[in-house]
Amino acid sequence: MVDRTIYNRHSRLQASVQVPGDKSLSHRAILWSGMAEGESKLVGIGPGADIQASLSAMRQLGVTIDGDKVVSPGISRWVSPGEDIDCANSGTTIRLLAGILSTATVQAVLTGDASLSARPMSRLVDPLRSLGGRIDTTPDGTAPLRLGGALKVVGASVFLDVASAQVRTAFEMAALAASGPSTLDSPGGFRDHTERMLVSIGLGEWASKTAFRITPGKLRPQRYDIPGDPSSASFLWALAAIHRDSKVLTPNVSLNPGRLGFLQILDEMGAGIEAVVTGSIGGDPVGDVIVRGAPLRAVSISGELVASALDELPLVAVVAAFAEGVTSVSDASELRTKESDRIEATTALIRALGGGVESRPDGFDVVGTGFLEGGTIESQGDHRIAMAGAIAALSADGAVTIRDAGIADVSWPDFYDIVESVW
Ligand code: S3P
DSSP, X not given: OOOEEEOOOOOOOEEEOOOOBOHHHHHHHHHHHXXXXXXEEEESOOOSHHHHHHHHHHHHTTOEEETTEEEEOOGGGOOOOSSOEEOTTOHHHHHHHHHHHHTSSSEEEEEOOHHHHTSOOHHHHHHHHHTTOOXXXXXXXXXXXXXXXXXXXXXXXXXXXXXXXXXXXXXXXXHTTXXXXXXXXXXXXXXXXXXXXXXXXXXXXXXXSSOEEXXXXXXXXXXXXXXXXXXXXXXXXXXXXXXXXOEEEEEEEEOOGGGOHHHHHHHHHTOEEEEEEEEEETTEXXXXXXXXXXXXXXXXXXXXXXXXXXXXXXXXXXXXXXXXXXEEEOSOGGGGGSSSOHHHHHHHHHHHTTOEEEXXXXXXXXXXXXXXXXXXXXXXXXXXXXXXXXXXXXXXXXXXXXXTGGGXXXXXXXXXXXXXXXX
16 A cells, blocks of 8 residues: 655646546447457557456457557457456446446456445346346345356346446447347436447437437447546646646547536636537547636536536545535435445545535535645545545645555556646
8 A cells, every 4th residue: 555645835737738548438449349350459548457457358358459459359259268357446347348248158257356346236237137138246236247148138128227327338238239229218417438439330329318229230340549538637627726826738638528527517616617629539529628727616516417527526525625615516326336435535535634524425515615734534445535635635735645545546557746746
């Protein structure tokens, strides 16, 4: 466990930072290249440990990956791995791969670290079984997951009660192997990277704002260009927003609307935001974002905005400590199912630095005191808590020690060196 102490040099942020490749799109590109027979190319995938988990899972199934080149025999010729596939800390690897494997002919067991082994997997079971997919969890509804060996895969119509892009994607990928079309609906606000990709290759179409129809078919090999990760850029956006004479440019990041809730929140709080779409990759918009600091005011966050800012909500709490008024986050009980219980981890972070915060079953309230003090915070084995802690540290009145800070490697191994070097 690597701890890190961070000091606020009372500087200002004036920088342009190219953030690492988007984690959600990197996982998808790796898994889709692995499913497609032939040679694909992965350009700019993320550097984190979660992405390594998806790469090594593909290798265990018989896919060859050499640098940016992926050569696959195709999903129908994958091999059943002799050993369990360890998805480490990566919820996206285990849930997406569970969907893909559930309707495949190979058989595999997916495991993870202590955090992943405690996260809910039962939400996958009914949707995948309705297609004829084969999936078993532990009696607690957690990993290890036993998957595959499906005999007959049929089209199905499913409604999910959570706005989970991971569960949606698992179902959509599983449904590609069915004998007929399927439909899927859920509450809105989710990142729709998978649906955009399926539309772009003619294997899916929107039936309504949230309902999607999947046409069975095979993925083909292709080149994937991965833009920067808006969830990683958010840490820099937050630092700039908090400090009035700061400005940061993050070029070439994904501007998928399901990822932009945090920018909308910063905008409503009063920060200066410019987002310019410069192009589109695989149907997904990309562009440049500039954030400028300004006096900030509190906001209330609920409904679809929660899903589109989900991974950034701990960071919202840090920014809220520097805004005038009480910021409240509601409808966010999903935060309790992430790498840590992010409602309690966020509350503990703000409290450890002398801030005013109360948790509720579905969110939290943060009192904007205008400052945070030094102290020691626990990452709770959660990369986004550790990284939100670093932004709090660079804005706090005293030194802040982050316990188990090394967990940031899950999404951005150079994170601390980069944010400290621009501050
Ligand atoms: C992700 C979806 C979200 C998000 C996670 C990545 C994805 O999870 O929190 O970091 O790539 O589909 P849920 O779909 O479970 O909300």
